[in-house]
Structures are given as C-alpha cells and as structure tokens.
Amino acid sequence: MNYPKFPENCKSLLCKYLTPEVFEALKDKKTPNGFTLEQAINSGVKNIDSGIGVYAGDKESYDVFDKLFDPIIEEYHGFSKTDSHKSNLNPDDLNAPNPDPDNEFILSTRIRVGRNMDNMPLGPAISKEQRDHVESSVVAGLKRLDGELKGEYYPLLGMSKEVQDALIKDHFLFKEGDRFLDAAGLNRDWPAGRGIYHNNDKTFLVWVNEEDQLRIISMQQGGDIKEVFSRLVNAIKSIETKVPFSYSEHLGYITSCPTNLGTAMRASVHIALPKLAKDMETFKAITDKYHLQIRGINGEHSESEGGVYDISNRRRLGITEVQAVQDMHDGVVALIAKEKELSE
Template sequence: MNYPNFPDDCNSLLSKYLTPEVFDALKNKKTSNGFTLGQAINSGVKNLDSGIGVYAGDQESYSVFAALFDPIIEEYHGFRKEDAHKSNLNPEDLNAPNPDPEGLYIISTRIRVGRNVDHMPLGPGISKEQRDQVESSVVEGLYTLEGELAGKYYPLLGMSKEVQDSLIKDHFLFKEGDRFLDAAGLNRNWPEGRGIYHNNDKTFLVWVNEEDQLRIISMQKGGDIKEVFTRLVSAIKSIETKVSFAYSDHLGYITSCPTNLGTAMRASVHIALPNLAKDMEAFKKITDAYHLQIRGIHGEHSQSEDGVYDISNRRRLGITEVEAVQDMYDGVVALIEAEKALSEVRH
C-alpha cells in the first residue's frame, strides 16, 4: 500500500492527520480481527470531499491506529487522549418541560443513539456470519420489549413491496448506504443481516446493522423532549438485558465513525423558524452558544423548506447524554424566544 496523495483542496481530517510519518508507522499494523489501516482510510481516500474520512473496524482500531484517530477525535470533539467520558441516562436529571405546548414551532422531536455489540467487530470489519449473529441476538433483545415499546421486526431480506412502501412512507426504511459508507465496507452482503423494528405506535424504531449495529430511535410529533428521552432510555435498558454494548471509559459508547463516539447520541427537533431563517447570523449565534448544529429537514447536506430546520446537539464525547439533550432543549427555548421577538417586530 502506498501513501495516498491528497489534492490541495481536500479538507478532510484524514488528509490533515495522515502524514507520511503516521502512514509509515501504521501501514503494516492490524487489529486482532485483521482490520488494516487501508480499510480504515479507504472511505476518505476514495471520497475526497469527506469531512472526516476514517472508520473503525473494531474497538481495537482506536488503540492500534491511535496515532491517526487521536488527533482527529481531539479536533472534532475537543477531547484529549487523557480525558475520560461519563454516561448519564437518568431522565430525572433532565430539566425539560415542553417548550412549545401550543405546537406553534416544534413539528417533531427525535432522539437516537448508536450502539454496537461488545466483543464483536464493527460494521466495516465484520464478517457475514458475525453480522447474522448480531442480528439474531439483537432481535432476541428487541422481543423482550413490552408495553408501548412492543412491536415487530422486519428483516430487509425478502421484504414485501407493501411493507417496503409503508416503511418508506413513514421515513423508517434505511436504504443501502451512501458512497461514504460503501467505501468503508458497510454495504457488504446487502441486504442480509439487516432490518427494522418498530413499535405499534410508530414512536420507537431500531435499525439493525446499518452504519452501527443498532440505531435506537425514539420520536413523536410535538416538543415533549423529556418524554422522547424517557422512552429511549427505557428501551436501551431493556435491550441491554439481552445484549451488552461496546463501551470504554475513555471513548464512551464505541461507534464505527469517530464523530459518534461518547454518548453516540443525536437529539433533534424539526422546528419552524421562518423569521430567524432570514437572519442566519442571529440564528447561528444562538445555535453556536448552545453547541447545536443546523441541518435541512432531510438531514445532512440538505436545504431547509419553508423555514423548517433540523436542530441537534453537536457535542457527543466528554459530556453526558443528559447534558447533550439539555443543550438541545436550552437552545430550542432560546430559538423560540428569538423567533417570537422577530414576529412581533414584523407585525
């Protein structure tokens, strides 16, 4: 394997930190699952417009290729290799009465976490047999869910057109991964070993073996952020009785993309802010103050429609889950206040 040449206009963190010296030190190393540097960097080498450009193939990748991963993690999360991560999934510690009880601004709330099964390679490094094994143990865990979380698992393999259409209509179905995930090795053996679970109320969803082995998602219409968080936590605890998740005291919950490490949580609302949308500087000033990210309503790299935005926490590592959701909540309260003030000025 030769050192990749990155063009001058490539801005990925991979191109910044994979110096020839780092490359030489790591190029012949492998994790005990046989995952190599070439596999870790393939996505960023093939996709020069990547923001990050690296994926881990197992928990060990973060130590074996630390000379590359550590500076990327430090730049992205502001989290140093001597720092420790703490988890707190106690909904009682979250101060979040509904900020929009009349439903004038918040359309929906969604909180998701990524999880991977302990002692198993991650998606980029997993074998077909291991992926199938993950699916069967996760599904066993999902069928322990009771009450409002009870539901059904739909494997992607052999899924009927009717089920497919209805899941697409609800925005539940994940499609084959994009080119970034493809180059990372995450689309191998598609669609085998993959599927979707959702409860009967369609307020709770688990993606099995997409980017991470589990994407656990709680969601509902409106702005009751605490209710969404509480449902998510009770599901995580129930699944954990059957499946243990990969976790480290340094990096928190282990994920294949280093941007999701730590809480592995994205807490978001779809919110209508038509007045603030006309003053992006004021908008960004608020979101920056609360460490929030602004996206269009169809996720990353999409545009807003009718002044509706997807607002989520930016920080994941080195803060607790409660702090991540609190950031989002406090920022949303500030955004609603600013939007109200602007509508009064304009009337």
C-alpha cells in the same frame, strides 16, 4: 500499500493527520480482527470530499491506529487522549418542560443513539456470519420489549413490497449505504442481516446493521423532549440486558465513525422559524451558544423548506447524554423566544 496521494484541495481530517510519518508507523499494523490501516482510510482515500475520512473496524482500532485517530478525535470533539467519558441516562436529571406546549413551532422531536455489540467487530470489519449473529441477538432482545415499546421486526432480506411501501411512507426504511459507507465496507452482503423494528405507535424504531449495529430511535410529534428521552432510555436498558454494548472509559460508546463516539447521541427537533431564517447571523449565534447544529429537514447537506429546520446537539464526546439533550432543549427555548420577539 503506498502512501496515498491527496490533492491539495483535500479538506478532510484524514488528509490533515495522515502524514507520511504516521502512515509509515501504522501501515503494517493490524487489529486482532485483522483490520488494517488500508481498510480504515479507504473511504477517505476514495472520497476526497469526506469531512473525516476514517472508520474504525473494531474497538481495538482506536488503540492500534491511535496516531491517526487521536488527533482526529481531539480536533473534532475537543477531547484529548487523557480525558475520560461519563454516561448519564437518567431522565430525572433532565430539566426539560415542553418548550412549545401549544405546538406553534416544534413539529416533531427525535432522539437516537448508535450502539454496537461488545466483543464483536464493527460494521467495516464484520463477517457475514458475525453480522447474522448480531441480528439474531438483537431480535431476541427486541422481542422482550413490552408496553409502548412492543412491536414487530421486519428483515430487509425477502421484504414484501407491501411492507417496503409502508416503511417508506413512514420514512422508516433505510437504504443501502452511500458511497462513503460503501468505501468503508459497510454495504457488504446487502441486504442480509439487516432490518427494522418499530413499535405499534410508530414512536420507537431500531435499525439493525446499518452504519452501526443498532440505531435506537425515539420520536413523536410536538415538543415533549423529556417523554422522547425517557422512552429511549427504557428501550436502551431493556435491549442491553440481552445485547451487551461496546463501551470504553475513555471514548464512551464505541462507533465505527469517530464523530459519533461518546454518547453516540443525536437529539433533534424539526422546528419552524421563518423569521429567524431571514436573520441567519442571529440564528447561528443562538445555536453556537448552545452547541447546536442547524440542518435542513432532510438531514445533513439538505436545505430548509418553508423555514423549517432540523436543530440538534453538536457535542457527543466528553459530555453526558443528559447534557446533550439539555443543550438541545435550552437552545430551542432560546430560539422560540427570539422567533416570538421578531414576530411582534
């Protein structure tokens, strides 16, 4: 493999940090799973418009290719090689009364985490047999869920049209990965080994073997953030008894994309802020203060519809899960207060 030629307008962190020197130092290295630098950077080489451009194939990638991953992690998360990550999934430590008890502003709340199985390659490096093993282990864990978490698992392979239509209608069905994930090797053997679990109330969802091996999602209408967080924590703890998760004292929960490391959490609300939408400077000042991200309601790179936005935590690594959700809650309280002020 030769040093990739990046165009001058390339803005990804891969372009910034894969210098010829770093390339020379890493090009012949492999992780114990046989994952190479070429595989790690393929998505960013093929997709010049990537924001990051690198994916890890296993936990060891972060050590073997540290000369590339460390500066990317430091720039994205403000987190250095000597820092350590702490987890806190105790709902009692979260101070989050419902910021919108009359349901005037918040349409829905959703908190999700990414998880991967310990001692198993990540999606970009996993074999078909290993992926199938992850699926069967996760399904065994999901079958143990009871109470409000009890539900059904729907494998993508051989899925009937009726089930497919029902899952699409609920916005639960994930599709084959986009070109960034495809180039990272995450679409191989599609749709084998993948599936969706949801509870009977449709407030809890698990995606199996999408970008990460598990995407665990808790959600409901309205703004009871603490209830959504508590449900998520109960599910995580229950699944973990059957499926040990990949974790490091330095980087927290291990994920294939370095942006999700740490808590691997995105806590978000869909919220209607039509007045603030007309004053993006004030809107952004509030979200920046609370380390929040503004997106359109259809996720990243989408536009707002009718003044409704997706507001979520920006920080993931170097803060606890409770802090991430607290940021989101406190920021939403401030946004609602400002929206009311502008409406007077």
